[in-house]
Structure formats: structure tokens, C-alpha cells
Amino acid sequence: MDIGVLLPTGTAQWGPGDGPRELVAFGRRAERLGFSSVFVNDSLVSPRIEALTMLAALAPVTETVTLGTAALLPFLRRPVQTAQTLASLDLLSGGRLTVAVGAGFPGRFGRPLYDLSEVPWARRFARLDETVALWRALWSGADSFHGEILRFDGLPPATAPHRTGGPPVWLGGGTPAAQDRTGRLYDGWLPYPPDPADYASGLLNVRTAAAGAGRPAQDVTPALFVSVRVDEAGEDGARHGMEAYARAVYGMPLSELERIQAVVAGSAEQVHAQLTRFVEAGARHLVVRPGALGLASQRDQLERVAGLIPALTASAAAAAPLVPGAQRGTVA
Template identity: 55%
Template sequence: MTKYGLVVPTYQPILDAGLTAPELVARAVEAERIGLDSVWVGDTLARAPIDALTILGAFAARTSRITLGTAALLPALRNPVLTANQLLSIDLLSSGRLTVAVGAGFAGRSEPEFAIAGVPWARRRARLDDIVALWRHVWSGGDGSFHGEVLHYDALPTFPAPARPGGPPVWLAAFTPGALERVGRLYDGWLPYPPNPADYASGLATIRATASRPVTPALFATVLVEDDTARGTALLEEYCQRNYGAPASYVQGIQMQVTGSAAEVAEQLRAYGDAEHVLVRIASTDPATFDEQLPRLAEVASLLREPQPSKTRQFATP
């Protein structure tokens, strides 16, 4: 059965609008209460966010069932060994409820962040793969050294055993041809946001055709449940301008965004039928709108969980 999760906004716009850090934690608690399966946080230096790993630790302390995750973490911005320890700590605090989606950065947007962190933009994908391999190495009790394509450590500390053997699953948030090949070799899941369901199906078919390990297919979707189509369209436009400084027509050519009634949103998400975990980001930085949307998202998830009538094949009468 497909799982449905909430992306909790932790960036400066939501804080400027009046939500405090403890209130963001309360939204994660509410997501668990209303029956959602997971809560996720993003990661960036560009918009002065609350630290992703710190707030996930708070989520771990206040929830008991729900999966906790990053969508997506930019590991290159952090010390790889210290991050391995932080993620392991959240894994243990949550009794094994952590999933880590990671990315190598978005060209045209992430270069300044890499510069701030003092990390070269060149070979960013190889660096990401090395970081994930390093994490798995120390989480699995590997010996005290690691040598990858980019990262080299002659000595490493010893870590406690994770809650799950091998540590938290790590997903790749990317949709390039190279990423599709790497997912099936190196990662436990795939988290893209393509606007076209056919592209999603094609990408997943490519992964499955070449994968050497099980891969969880997921989807990142930006959603606004609104019965008034014109109002929903206007709010999505406002969200894209505030969040990206670009019109919705441009953003929606890159990422999956949908507005409509609960039934209409469910129908569009259902088109990504192979997705086993759908992460929903509410298209608003207004706290009141965010809270109004939460029960509507639960309604969408409930509709999506309902069994669909089987389709009987129709034959033309000769």
C-alpha cells in the first residue's frame, strides 16, 4: 500500500509568517495524529532554515509511529563523518524510523551554498556517492578507514550499532539519466518530482531494468487542495513567485504541482501509480493556510487508499 507523508516547511518564509520552531514540531505531531505515514524536512543554506537534522531530532522525541525523513538533504554542506553520527543518533532516538533522501544540489541555485560551505561544485555527484558509501561503511561497523573517488580517510571513529542493520535507508533525489543508473546500484530509494506521470513511469522502468538492489519508488508533489479552481491556480502562482521568484508556468515545467478538490488531487496523484511513498508539500507559506490544508491532505490520502474498481477490458462487437 502506498504511504503518504507531509513535508514540514522549515525555511525563513514560514518563520517570517509567524510560525515558531516548536509550532513546526507540533505540525509533525498533528500529521501523525491524523494518520499520515511520514514527515519530512528540506535542507538549504539559501533561505536561513532551521537545521534539518536538529528539527528531526525534535520530531523523533515527540512522535512514536511516523517515518521521519529529509527531502532532500545536501550532504556536501556538512562534514561527512559528523553527519553520519548525527543521522545515526536520530535513527536511534526514533527507534529506526529515519529515511534519508539526499541530493547533489540543483544547478543554477546551489552553487552559492557549496561556496559558503567551502566545498567544490566539481564532482559533486561523485562526492555525494562517496558520502553515502562512507555512512554505510561506518553504520555497518566497517574498519577504521575509507577511500572513495573523492573522500579519503585513513582513520575513522567507531559508531554504535544502528537501530536497523546497515543504518537508515538512503534515497536519491534526482532525475538525470546518470541518476537513474546510480539509483539502482547505490541507493535504497528514488525521490523525483517530474510533472509528467509518463516520465516518472519511464524513469522507474529504467531503474528497474538495471537495478542490482531493491529500490523504493517515491514522489515529491507540491499540492494545494482547493475546490475553487481559479483561486487554487492563483495561490499556486503566488507560491511559485515567493518560493522561486519564477512564474508557475516555468516551475510546473520542472516539478509536479497540482491544485483542485480532494478528489481531483487524488486522481492526479493516482496517475503516478508506481510510487510507493508520496511526499506532499503544501503550496503555501501562510500558517493559517497550512493548518487548513492538513486535514484536506488526510482526505486526499484516504481517497487514495480506497480500493479502485478493476477495469474490465472492452472488446468491440464484430
Template identity: 50%
Template sequence: MTKLGYVLPTTLPGWAEGDDPRALLDLAVEAERLGVDSLWVGDTLLRPVVEPLTTLAGVAAVTSTIGLGAATLLPAFRRPVQAAHALASLDRLSGGRLTIAVGAGFPNRSEREYAISEVPWERRFARLDDTVALWRRLWAGETAFVGGVEVPPVLPPSRPGGPPIWLGGASPSALARVARHYDGWLPYPPQPGTYARGLATIAAAAPAVHAPGAPAAGALAAGRAVTPALFASVLIGDGGRAALDVYVRAAYGMPLEVVETIQLLIAGSPEHIREVLGRYDGVEHLVIRIAALDLPTQRDQLALLRRGI
């Protein structure tokens, strides 16, 4: 059965005037009560946001079974060793419920975030892979060096080897890196065919991934399985494309006609949303962002989402 994840609205414009960000914890509790499988938070320096790792620590304290994740975390914004400590601590405090989807940012958008983080934009993909490899070495208790200095031991995560790490993106280089280095794939392609081709490409290089209609294969040589996931922005109801346009203009400053060429956005009845998502064969974990601009609507949409998807 496909798992359902919900993205907490930690970034503006997900709140209306007077919304209390502490209500995010209430939303997390409600999602767990409704039987949602996982809760996710985004990461950006381009607009106001409740910091993602801080949010997950708060959510871990008020929930007990629901999975926790970052979708997507941009490691370039954080010092690698300190991030390894923080993520291992989150995994321990949550009882091993953490999954991390990582990314390297978006051209013509994230360069500013890299600049204020004092990290070069060049070689960002190699730096991302190196950071993830460092985290895993530290979590496994292996010797690691940064700047020629041996890193002291970090707190071991709850699970041996640490939390699963997924990769966002659907470029050819991203697909190759998923197969080699990551535990899951979390893209948001607007066309099902793009997803199918990406999944087939990963499956060809990573035997643990199975293409739609094919039986699951064995584990990777490194002992990992790759989880095929999908990120989608959804709005249930009669507002349709007009409501989505309002949301994406508030979130990105661009019209729907532009944003929908980049990422998957769906509005309409539960039946319509199910039908669109059903075109994406092979998905094992849906990560849904609700395209609403205030917290009460997020709560109402969450209940509809759980009943209808």
C-alpha cells in the same frame, strides 16, 4: 497501499508574520494523530530555515510511530563523518524511523551553497556517492579512512546497515545511480510519462523495482529493495493556479509558468489532485509539500490532505 508523507514547512516563506516555529512540533504531532505515514524536512542555505537534522531530533522526541525523513538532504553542506554520527544518532533516538533522501543540488542555483560550504561544485555526484558509501561503511562497523586517517567507530544506527537512503533527481545518470547505490527514488517530474520511463529504467537495472502493472521482483544482489516515491507540491481549494503562483514566486522568485516545467505542482479539489497523482503509476510513497504560506493554513490543509488523498 501508497504511503503518505508530509513535508514540514521548515523554510521561509512557509510562515506568516507572528508564526512560532515551535508550532512545527505541534504539526508533527497532528500529522501522526491523523495517520500520516511520514514527516519530511527540506535542506537549503539559500533562505532562512530551521536546520533539518535539528528539526528531526525535535520531532523524534514528540512522536512515536510516524516515519521521519529528509527530502532532500544535501550532504555537501556537512562534514561526512560528523553527518554519519548525526544521522545514526537520529535513527537511534527515533527508534529506527529515519529515511534520508539525498541530492547534489540544482544547476544555476546551488553553486552559491557549495561555495559557502567550501565544497567544489565539480564532481558533486561522485562526491555524493562516496559520502553515502562512507556512511554505510561506518554504520556497518567497517574500517574506513578519510584523508589517510582511520575513522574511529561511530554509534551504530538502530537498524543494521543504517537508515534507507533514497536519491532525488531524474536525469539518466541519476537513474543509473539509483539502481546501483540507493534504496529509493524521490523525483518530482511534472509529467507522468517521465516518471514511468524513469521507473522502467531503474527496474531494468535493479530487479527489486517493479514497473507499473508488473509483479514485484526479488531483492537486489546487495540485499536492497528500491522504493519508488514521488514528491509533489499540493494546494487544496479554489485558489487554483493563482494561489500556486503566489507560493512559487515567494519560494523561488520565479513564476508558476517556469517552475511547473521543472517540478510537479497541483492545485484544486481533492478529486482533481487524486486524479493527477493517480497518473503516476508505481508510486509506493507520496511525499507532499503543501503550497501554503502560513502555519495555520498548513494545519488546515494537512487535515484536508489526509481525508482527500
């Protein structure tokens, strides 16, 4: 069981006097508290520290945590240069990089960003898959790549990443088509469905697609992106804080956000119970986004969630495995 945290790199999550250099200390603190990964998100919708720049700052000052993107938007960057950057990050971190990717969404989180990047909105999912295939080809020493959308001849020698074949690449997306593509092509699945039952059925689809492609089910890491707020006042107090977070970060009420994303709020016991439902549904790498405004409040939430790590790990050990043939008590 892995428990990770999303760094508050967006300035909408900061308070007066907060500064970007505090994010490095935040990542180091997460490692010391026992989190197994530190993730950053990626967008041009609101001011934020650029994702790969943030990971480059964390690579030399951390030792054990996975450094990840949740999720990187490859269409914002040139694909060959991005392969070089990711390989460099994998080297600088000693092989601790995980790259979750996405194609963006309709509305302000999608098409306007494609226009800014001068990349066609049409066939965006095929472009994403080909971009990842190009990265993997470059990381394996290829000097050409011929896809339906991306075609390159005479590619120069690329920087070799720390790990043979490059860092694992996960897909962020919960639609049936995304589940199928995850099983066939990706190393992990990072959705955020509000209902654990939807996570369980989606994971079954991912593993069915993997089996159809001749891949072992355990080759695909089952992860979950979830917003969390732990409050001593219980559910009412936690939801009040999460309401302010949803409106500041997304410009929408909590009731609307929790219809489309996994949101967990309450006392420590309530949060543990709700997260355990996702663990029982098969999630084995939780990427937790603290639902708090201001870096001091974010740090407080970091401490509170860290207190749940032992219990969540025990919940995963007790959960029935989803990989056929595994013995009860093992983590798939």
C-alpha cells in the same frame, strides 16, 4: 502506499506571528491524521530551521511516522560527523529515519552553496555517492574507507544506528544518470517530474539498473515529491493560491515552476485524480508539500490532503504492479 508531508521549515512559508515551535505540533498533527511520514528539506538559500535539528525535535514526540529528509545536501556537512548525527537520529526515533540526498543544482541552489562549504563543484555526484558509501561503512563498523575522493584511515568507533547497516538512503534526482545510480546504489528514488509518464519511464530505468546490479526491484522504494493545493473553489482558486506560493518560495511564476516540478492543484476530486496518475505510474510513497503561505493555511491544507489518504491508498491497491511476477492488487 505511504503518504507523507513536507514540513514548512522555511520562513518564506510563514506568516506574521508564526514561530518555529509550531512546526513540532504540525508534525504531531500529521501523525494523528494518518500521514505515514514527515519530511524536511535542506538548504542555505533562504532562512529555515536546519533539517537534522528539526528531525531531532520530532523524534521524541512522534511514535509511528517515518522521519525523512527531502533532500539532505551532504556537501554542506562534514561526512564523518554527519554519519554520527544520522545514526543518532535513527536511534532516537527507534529506527524511523529515511535519508533522501541530493547534490544540488546549477544556479543559486547549487554552486554558491558549494563555495560556502568549501567543497569543489567538480565531481559532485561521485562525491555524493562516496559520502553515502562512507556513511554505510561507518554504520557497519569500518575503521577505514578508501574511495577515489574520500579517504580515511584509523576511523574511530562510530555510533551504531538502530537498524543494522543504517537507515535507508534515497536519491533525489530525475536525470537518466540519477536513475541509473539509484538503481545500482540507493534504497529509494525521490524525483519530482511534472509528467506521470516521465515518472513511469524513469522508474523503469531505475528497476532496469537495479536488475543489472543484481538487486531485486522491490529493494528500491518508488517515491515522489509533489506540491499540492486542495481548494474548494476548484482548479482556478487552487492555482491562484499556488501562484502566490511559487513566487514567495521560489521567486518564479507558477507556470515556470510546474515545468520543472510536479505540481497538483484543484478540488479534492481533481487532486485525487491527478495524484492517482502518479500512483498508476508506480509511485508508492508520496511526499506532499502543501502549497500554502502561513502556518494556519498550511494546517488547513494538511487536513484537506489527509482526507485523500484512504482514496489514494485504494488507488495504489488497484494499480497494476510494476515488479515482474507480482500479482495484481499487491503494492510493489
